[in-house]
Amino acid sequence: MKKITLLFVSLCLCLNALAQTTIRIGIIGLDTSHSTAFTELINSGGEAWAEGFKVVAAYPYGSQTIESSYKRIPDYIEKVKKHGVKIVDSIADLLKEVDCVLLETNDGRLHLEQAVEVFKAGKICFIDKPIGATLGDAIAIYAMAEKYNIPIFSSSALRYSPINQQLRNGELGKVIGADCYSPHSVEPTHPDFGFYGIHGVETLYTILGMGCKAVNRVSTEQGDVVTGYWDDDRIGTFRAIVKGPHIYGGTAYTDKKAVIAGGYVGYKVLLEQVLKFFKTGVAPVSKDETLEIFAFMRASNLSKERGGEMVTLEEAYKQGEKEAKRLLKRYAK
Secondary structure: OHHHHHHHHHHHHHHHHHHOOOEEEEEEOOOOHHHHHHHHHHHOOOOHHHOOEEEEEEEOOOOOOOHHHHOOHHHHHHHHHOOOOEEOOOHHHHHOOOOEEEEOOOOHHHHHHHHHHHHHOOOEEEEOOOOOOOHHHHHHHHHHHHHOOOOEEOOOHHHHOHHHHHHHOOOOOOEEEEEEEEEOOOOOOOOOOOOOOHHHHHHHHHHHOOOEEEEEEEEOOOEEEEEEEEOOOOEEEEEEEOOOOOOOEEEEEEOOOEEEEOOOOOOHHHHHHHHHHHHHOOOOOOHHHHHHHHHHHHHHHHHHHOOOOOEEHHHHHHHHHHHHHHHHHHHOO
16 A cells, blocks of 8 residues: 555656656747747736746847848847846857747748758748748748758747737638738848738738739829739728828728727737747648738738739739749758
8 A cells, every 4th residue: 555655656657747847939030029028927927828948048140231130139038047047158058948930030031041940850830920031032931841850930020919819710700801900020031021011911811811913003102002802702902001100900801890900919829829839839820821921021022022013812922932942942851
């Protein structure tokens, strides 16, 4: 009986130890406020949904060409160090210390190269917006993730505004159309909308879902309006605000009423989904939807180049596939 009791106690202690095992998170890129905000939310110990997780290491770089990004790095290094985060000299060093990765580098042009290093190490990865600078980057990143069997996802925090999730789930009626907006900060190193306007495009897709077949775009110095035509005859618009208030939101039209779409409500709603993903390995946003968002943006840029002509997402996607093939050649071995 005594042996059985000791065995039972030992088993309970082992199970308890397993239950308390910390999932170690590493951050790549301390050139965005997301990195410091995520670190504080996770390591402060004040959120029940963040229990069992800890940001333990960070590789700071990061954009070295976008001034608004690289100027932040020295200050953000000090901010995360205050939360017990170890600063490492390379991604390789980071990967030795962590179980999963927040790829936060603000410059989407670096994501493919950085992500492949993570995938090869077998680490689950969240890639912050934009998943890549271009549609071709995004296609290539998913291809490499599939090659190494690594679950990934990417999302704007706007997707998880509670009202947007209610609309997505049909709780407020059947959505028959939507008009969404967000700021559009022009960044010459990235195609239009990919660097910042993606927030409003993702809001539109959260509400309407997939199925856009073509877009056209009008532009002035004040901003841009992209009209998307869905395959079930729904219409969705995205207004990119270049000059004007720094605001996010929109209107969704349901079969019952018009509903004010959700705006920015902080990073917590997104981070909660990321940590759930790290536990389950199940991506809450599909590859297909993320790539359609990028095809929507690419098609809108083609429309602008052609004076507002209608452009199909199929054409945009084919261009992205050609670019992805070129990018993937370096990883062919």
